[in-house]
Amino acid sequence: MKRKISLTLNGKAVADEVEPRLLLIHYLREVASLTGPHIGCETSTCGACTVLLDGRAVKSCAMFTVQADGRQVLTIEGLAPNGKLDPLQEAFWNEHGLQCGFCTPGMILTARQLLNDNPSPTEEEIRKGLEGNLCRCTGYQHIINAVKAAAAKQGA
Amino acid sequence: MATITSKPETLVGKRIRRREDPRLITGTATYLDDLKLPGMHHACVVRSPHAAARIKNINVKPALELPGVVAVFTGADVKEVGPVPCAAGLPGLRVPHHHILAQDRVYLVGHPVAVVVATDRYIAADAADLVEVDYQELPAVADPEKALAPGAPAVHPQWPDNVAFTFHQEGGDTAKAFQDAEVVVKQRITSQRLIPTAMETRGVVADWKAGEKSMTLWSSTQVPHLLRTLLAGMLGMPENRLRVITPEVGGAFGSKLNVYAEEALMAFISMRIGKPVKWVESRRENFLCTIHGRGHVDYFELAAMRDGTILGMKLKLIQDLGAFLQLLTPAIPTLSVLMMPGLYKFKNISADIVGAFTNCTPTDAYRGAGRPEATHGIERMVDILAAELKMDPAQIRLKNFVDNDAFPFVTATGLAYDSGNYALPLNTALAEVDYASLRREQQQARQQGKLMGVGISAYGEICAIGPSPATPAGGWESATVKIEPSGKVTVLTGTSPHGQGEETTFAQITADELGVDIDDVLVIHGDTSIVQYGIGTFGSRNTAIGGTALYYALQELKTKIKKFGAVLLDVDEVTLVGGVCVDEKSGRSVSFNQVAAAAYRALKLPPNTEPGLVATHFWEPPNFTFPFGAHIVVTDVDRETGQVSVRRYVAVDDCGKIINPLIVAGQVHGGVAQGLGQALWEQAVYADNGQLLSGELTDYALPRAHMMPWIESSHTITPSPVNPLGVKGVGEAGTIGCSPAVVNSVVDALSPLGVRHIDMPLTPEKIWKLIQEGRA
Numbered sequence: 001m002k003r004k005i006s007l008t009l010n011g012k013a014v015a016d017e018v019e020p021r022l023l024l025i026h027y028l029r030e031v032a033s034l035t036g037p038h039i040g041c042e043t044s045t046c047g048a049c050t051v052l053l054d055g056r057a058v059k060s061c062a063m064f065t066v067q068a069d070g071r072q073v074l075t076i077e078g079l080a081p082n083g084k085l086d087p088l089q090e091a092f093w094n095e096h097g098l099q100c101g102f103c104t105p106g107m108i109l110t111a112r113q114l115l116n117d118n119p120s121p122t123e124e125e126i127r128k129g130l131e132g133n134l135c136r137c138t139g140y141q142h143i144i145n146a147v148k149a150a151a152a153k154q155g156a
Numbered sequence: 157m158a159t160i161t162s163k164p165e166t167l168v169g170k171r172i173r174r175r176e177d178p179r180l181i182t183g184t185a186t187y188l189d190d191l192k193l194p195g196m197h198h199a200c201v202v203r204s205p206h207a208a209a210r211i212k213n214i215n216v217k218p219a220l221e222l223p224g225v226v227a228v229f230t231g232a233d234v235k236e237v238g239p240v241p242c243a244a245g246l247p248g249l250r251v252p253h254h255h256i257l258a259q260d261r262v263y264l265v266g267h268p269v270a271v272v273v274a275t276d277r278y279i280a281a282d283a284a285d286l287v288e289v290d291y292q293e294l295p296a297v298a299d300p301e302k303a304l305a306p307g308a309p310a311v312h313p314q315w316p317d318n319v320a321f322t323f324h325q326e327g328g329d330t331a332k333a334f335q336d337a338e339v340v341v342k343q344r345i346t347s348q349r350l351i352p353t354a355m356e357t358r359g360v361v362a363d364w365k366a367g368e369k370s371m372t373l374w375s376s377t378q379v380p381h382l383l384r385t386l387l388a389g390m391l392g393m394p395e396n397r398l399r400v401i402t403p404e405v406g407g408a409f410g411s412k413l414n415v416y417a418e419e420a421l422m423a424f425i426s427m428r429i430g431k432p433v434k435w436v437e438s439r440r441e442n443f444l445c446t447i448h449g450r451g452h453v454d455y456f457e458l459a460a461m462r463d464g465t466i467l468g469m470k471l472k473l474i475q476d477l478g479a480f481l482q483l484l485t486p487a488i489p490t491l492s493v494l495m496m497p498g499l500y501k502f503k504n505i506s507a508d509i510v511g512a513f514t515n516c517t518p519t520d521a522y523r524g525a526g527r528p529e530a531t532h533g534i535e536r537m538v539d540i541l542a543a544e545l546k547m548d549p550a551q552i553r554l555k556n557f558v559d560n561d562a563f564p565f566v567t568a569t570g571l572a573y574d575s576g577n578y579a580l581p582l583n584t585a586l587a588e589v590d591y592a593s594l595r596r597e598q599q600q601a602r603q604q605g606k607l608m609g610v611g612i613s614a615y616g617e618i619c620a621i622g623p624s625p626a627t628p629a630g631g632w633e634s635a636t637v638k639i640e641p642s643g644k645v646t647v648l649t650g651t652s653p654h655g656q657g658e659e660t661t662f663a664q665i666t667a668d669e670l671g672v673d674i675d676d677v678l679v680i681h682g683d684t685s686i687v688q689y690g691i692g693t694f695g696s697r698n699t700a701i702g703g704t705a706l707y708y709a710l711q712e713l714k715t716k717i718k719k720f721g722a723v724l725l726d727v728d729e730v731t732l733v734g735g736v737c738v739d740e741k742s743g744r745s746v747s748f749n750q751v752a753a754a755a756y757r758a759l760k761l762p763p764n765t766e767p768g769l770v771a772t773h774f775w776e777p778p779n780f781t782f783p784f785g786a787h788i789v790v791t792d793v794d795r796e797t798g799q800v801s802v803r804r805y806v807a808v809d810d811c812g813k814i815i816n817p818l819i820v821a822g823q824v825h826g827g828v829a830q831g832l833g834q835a836l837w838e839q840a841v842y843a844d845n846g847q848l849l850s851g852e853l854t855d856y857a858l859p860r861a862h863m864m865p866w867i868e869s870s871h872t873i874t875p876s877p878v879n880p881l882g883v884k885g886v887g888e889a890g891t892i893g894c895s896p897a898v899v900n901s902v903v904d905a906l907s908p909l910g911v912r913h914i915d916m917p918l919t920p921e922k923i924w925k926l927i928q929e930g931r932a
Contacts, residue, residue, distance in 0.1 A: 021278070030277075035190035036183020038406070040355050041439040045853040048355060076183035089181040093173050096818045099826060100655030101180030102355040102406030108181065127862040134853070136355050136407050137655050139825030139890075140861040 010078025047133030207846020266444030327568030333468030356406020379692030405654030449522020451476030468504030491526030535896030611901025619885030621695030650690015671735030696885030798924030827890020
């Protein structure tokens with residue numbers, strides 16, 4: 001029943017045997033012990049499970065692990081590999097872009113893709129870009145500030 | 157020995173980034189579902205698909221036959237476990253026996269009927285689908301007013317009227333106020349059921365160690381100590397053998413201020429299988445089985461003179477309780493009644509609450525807990541009165557505010573408002589929006605047929621909950637400060653923050669008081685085996701009560717530090733400046749670290765002084781605190797679609813002194829987002845048969861980034877005299893102040909069409925229909 005997969009996870013090649021029905025989020029959390037991506041809904045509405053798949057933000061609760069076969073997956077744990085924070089992580093910290101922190105890994109990775117595509121987004125573009133990620137704590141305002149600050153720092 | 161006389165920079169009041177954040181932004185924090193214990197099993201709960209039904213038979217055999225399943229338990233197995241507790245006591249309260257698994261009957265959709273335990277999360281879910289439950293469906297009722305009508309289905313057969321309690325409160329002479337009144341306005345106002353929706357659902361891990369006769373239970377909770385006490389009672393085990401740990405908690409907003417069936421159920425399972433067991437709520441379960449908020453139908457009457465002077469208020473409050481009473485369910489509407497006078501000086505109120513059972517999820521404390529409902533009603537009624545009298549809504553408020561020289565002001569509901577300057581935030585907000593020119597602009601817009609509204613709310617709230625006599629389980633808070641031999645400082649707080657940032661604000665307070673580097677301070681919370689008993693985090697109480705307990709523990713330690721410093725310098729008295737003990741006469745000094753080491757080395761003790769530098773303080777607050785503020789919202793309503801756009805949101809809040817402006821701003825923004833959610837989008841919708849139609853995030857409209865306006869937040873500062881920090885609390889203010897300002901704004905926009913009131917949420921469909929009716 002199990003299927004062989006191999007993928008690049010946070011820059012490292014990994015190979016495993018998984019049940020075809022195993023969701024990517026469960027693979028990351030339970031098998032690979034990467035608990036940075038969180039489960040908030042399992043219906044792809046909240047975005048807490050967001051990871052980058054070949055550089056694109058995807059909701060890892062809405063895809064099977066076998067669909068990641070041969071691809072590159074980046075979780076929040078892989079964003080600061082040598083302990084040097086990504087400008088977005090630094091900005092979320094400086095601007096108080098998080099409270100309980102549960103949505104934060106997904107929010108940061110979605111913002112990462114946003115800034116990769118559009119290095120200096122307007123407030124409206126940031127809001128639009130983050131609409132797939134729910135935050136119940138911040139009202140989003142400090143998150144917007146954080147993305148703006150990270151964009152400014154990157155551009156500098 | 158160095159001489160240091162310069163006063164160090166203080167941290168209280170500074171915008172300091174949070175000390176919690178490094179673990180959160182790197183994905184290395186440990187939330188409940190991140191826990192993995194050796195031999196850990198997984199539980200999946202089988203839940204009722206019906207709102208009311210008799211359980212005729214349960215067949216667990218097919219589930220047990222699935223490889224990997226180790227046990228299935230039903231109601232018959234857990235009869236010995238005590239009921240899910242309700243801590244709120246009201247005279248004559250009817251408390252249904254709330255078993256942790258259904259016995260012969262289910263009372264709401266989601267009612268736990270059985271629990272499957274397996275070696276793997278997927279197998280547990282598979283097996284739960286194999287449990288066969290034979291139900292005989294019964295009639296259900298999902299609306300509190302329908303539940304109170306004669307002939308309604310009885311939620312609990314022993315109480316056919318569906319009344320859990322009635323409660324009356326009277327202050328002043330309301331009958332006379334209504335006799336004297338020149339004008340009386342009346343309105344039915346609802347505060348719809350909301351689903352708190354913390355981004356992290358609930359979860360529990362229980363680990364019974366038979367050899368030690370002890371249990372460790374991790375739960376995503378706001379109240380680890382209360383949970384331990386009540387859970388020990390349910391399980392019949394000694395409290396000191398139960399350790400409750402809160403890992404990182406992913407938001408709560410009141411929804412985790414409770415004791416839930418699954419907490420006792422996991423403890424029970426772990427004792428039965430002798431292995432650790434984990435249960436994590438699905439989002440669907442979160443919507444069905446974690447408490448809801450609000451659920452009011454309120455009938456308000458306001459008595460006034462023609463000059464706008466308010467004389468008195470009457471309220472008939474129908475509270476939708478749901479099928480069971482959770483920890484504080486019946487107490488929440490009593491908070492609404494306490495709040496009835498708002499910021500106004502009228503002294504006559506009369507309130508009647510009816511608590512109605514429905515076949516729905518229990519309601520309980522959700523951000524604001526009774527106070528948003530009250531504020532919404534009061535602030536809507538003041539606007540309705542202003543419209544009736546053709547007065548300006550700002551002027552009518554300014555006219556009725558409690559006067560600045562009247563504090564402490566005793567209200568008709570028996571509260572003593574601590575301090576206030578109620579006109580200040582309103583006048584500040586009016587200036588900020590340039591109110592006069594907004595009104596001129598509105599006149600022009602109306603001439604062009606545009607629907608533009610300006611809405612005001614002036615809110616007060618009851619925070620720092622609260623003095624022990626006013627709470628079901630004690631309202632004090634505790635703090636222990638330990639200065640280690642190396643001079644590092646450990647703070648143990650009985651509060652249980654989960655996003656509010658007390659690891660930072662408490663470190664700021666500690667660093668300032670002791671004069672140490674903030675990096676030398678560690679704040680610990682949420683482990684009953686490490687932290688002295690505490691009450692927890694709710695009711696905007698952490699800093700005002702927990703911070704004050706910390707403050708007094710620090711004062712005690714400072715005295716002791718100075719005694720040791722004096723011994724080391726061989727003088728009678730020293731001062732403590734910047735963490736250094738100084739003999740003012742000679743200028744000689746000893747460092748903080750030297751004093752800490754000496755206190756533990758104990759070669760020479762000061763008179764009547766024990767070794768060590770540890771202090772614990774339990775602080776009982778003499779009163780609540782009463783923050784206040786004013787929010788002004790400018791809206792534009794699209795005539796063709798009924799869509800409401802918030803053009804400006806101005807919040808001027810007074811939460812007393814501010815420890816960390818960055819954190820306070822975050823609390824305001826988040827609070828306003830939840831208030832806007834209620835005003836515009838969110839609603840728990842039940843079908844008549846008790847099915848929750850808004851049962852997933854796909855059907856429940858939470859605010860998203862593109863839906864939120866920019867919040868212009870500022871503060872006036874009126875210190876509270878209740879505590880030495882001068883703080884009042886800010887966790888719920890945004891939510892409480894928000895919804896009436898939004899609805900007042902939209903009603904103002906639609907007032908040329910003859911609209912006088914709209915119930916929340918202000919969906920485009922609802923607004924569009926009103927516009928169509930207005931045109932006809």
